[in-house]
Amino acid sequence: MIRCSVPRHRYGLPRRAHSVFAVALPVLAVLMAASIAIGSRPVPLAEVAQALIAYDPSNDLHLVVRTLRVPRSLLGVTAGAALGLAGAVMQAVTRNPLAEPGLLGVNAGAAVAVVLSASALGLTSMTDYMWFGILGAGFAGAAVFVLGRAHVSGTDPVRLVLAGAGLSVLLGAATAFVILNAGLDILDSFRAWSAGALEGRGMTVVQVMAIALIAGGGLSLMLAPDLNALALGHETGAALGMSPRRTWAFACAAVMVLCGVATAAAGPIGFVGLVAPHVARAISGPDNRLILPLSAIFGAAILLMADIIGRIIARPDEIAAGIVATLLGGPFFIYVVRRFRLARL
Template sequence: MHSSPAGRQYAVGLAVLTLLAMASLAIGSRSVPVAQVVWALVDPDPGNDLHLLVRELRLPRMLLAIFAGAALGLAGAVMQAVTRNPLAEPGLLGVNAGAAIAVVLGASGFGLTQMAQYVWFGFLGAGLAGGAVFLLGRAHESGTNPVRLVLAGAGVSVLLGAAANLVILNSGLEVLDLFRNWGSGALDGRGWAVALTMGGALALGGALALILAPGLNAMALGHDAGRALGLRASRFWALACVSVMILAGAATAAAGPIGFVGLVAPHIARALAGPDNRRVLPLSALFAAAVLLGADIIGRVVAAPAEVAAGIVAAILGAPFFIHIVRRFRVARL
């Protein structure tokens, strides 16, 4: 029996992600032989410093990159599907900026410096900012004008970004030092608590997104067609916003405001799997996880022994793709 194209895509994606995961555990300021990486995972020796390096520092960092990347990929795929906008993604539509300002306010105003504390601010900020952009861009009415929605997202992002910078500059050195690293999208030093919290948010928001996949297919036909198929638009929009809020809010709280990952992955998934969101969503999660993990690895290599934050590398890689999408898609109401 021959495997289906979708099955081969998942298999290839998982193989690439597995190779990147092993590279993430082996590559860094101190290289770890692959054999030692394997032994650290299957039979750890507490007295071996290489095993401690792999298990206590690099393993949670690798899992965080996978979980945060998958969350951004799912959030981007949901946003693109529900708005029928090829340019939609959490970073471009203000969701990341909303989560960022909320986290900044939580840390500076309430002294919340642990993710388990400020993640709830990230959820709230992502939801409020995303709702504001959707309303300003009138996406709930048509969702088909990329320019209007992106301009609304850019305006909200600039406003919230300026507010975040104002708060940070007027905060103490402890808050400034925290956000100097977090704001660039660096993944190092987060630890197991952050990785596991991000994993829980991915499980919750991802499950909701996958449940919505058939409805996203109906929405792709247009709001009128969706209603004709029995889809309750207002309830569906609310659930989609909750899913994006959980996914993008948690990813931003955990890893910082990382852009373009949620834009690139859904386009790759649709190019390979077609328009069916039941296949696009899981593939988007898989590809986005690989993109962010790859960006983190590249950041360790290009400036070794120093590091470039994964968020910066992702922006450098994603910006040309964004320009390509803008040039390729006809910017007009469909």
């Protein structure tokens, strides 16, 4: 009897995955600590630890840490992870290196749905209008995918990006029109939100964002083997037992949840979903079982870093994390365009 011995790592994750996560997770932890400590009023790390371990309500620094900095940092982690995951799923399912929720109009669709629900229905709680964010993300994504023919094997990046850019401009103008012509309460509520600011959110928003990340992220990770098969082409993937329609349906559902709730919680933030998957792919290779979780970690790190930079360069004022993320991601977008030369994949 002949026995065939196959190295275990071919079926499981590569051995280097452990070292990658061993580095990425501590870096994210350091950024979280910096996010809690840095601000218009710096808080020493020893005081941060004391506020987390032995909270004293009479200490104003403890109040700053617990009520302001911790929810803000956790929102940056969860929203950034959601956007990074959504970008990785979109790039995998369309086989397009330029696919990203902000560039393809998904975030803009969620934003206009959130603003319209708040203006027309008077919704003020994130737990109320997040459902409209999910629906808006779904409708916008479907429109862009149809216009850009993203369901066809051999997606044309030019067509898809142009469709997304056109829809983003249209929906962005609609969002601005609604905000500027709404009442003062809507204008005050969504002025900072529309720039992608993380401050002023409570733990309730963080909890909703965490639930959405668990649901959408869990579905995305379950799709990783199918996304690996889809990368070989629709015919080859189907021969390996992957259903293209089912994979597309579940991928769209995951992106809708991740982008819809992230936009409702933190505003329309672009380029995080573009940069994070490329960094993850450069480190891990083409295996989506590694790309997806690493994209979540790098997305969280990028958004936290953007928020920290926005607090430092304009101290004692702040620049919204969404604006900083755009300034950082814009040059990377140009680099990706030049590298891939927008050729048909």
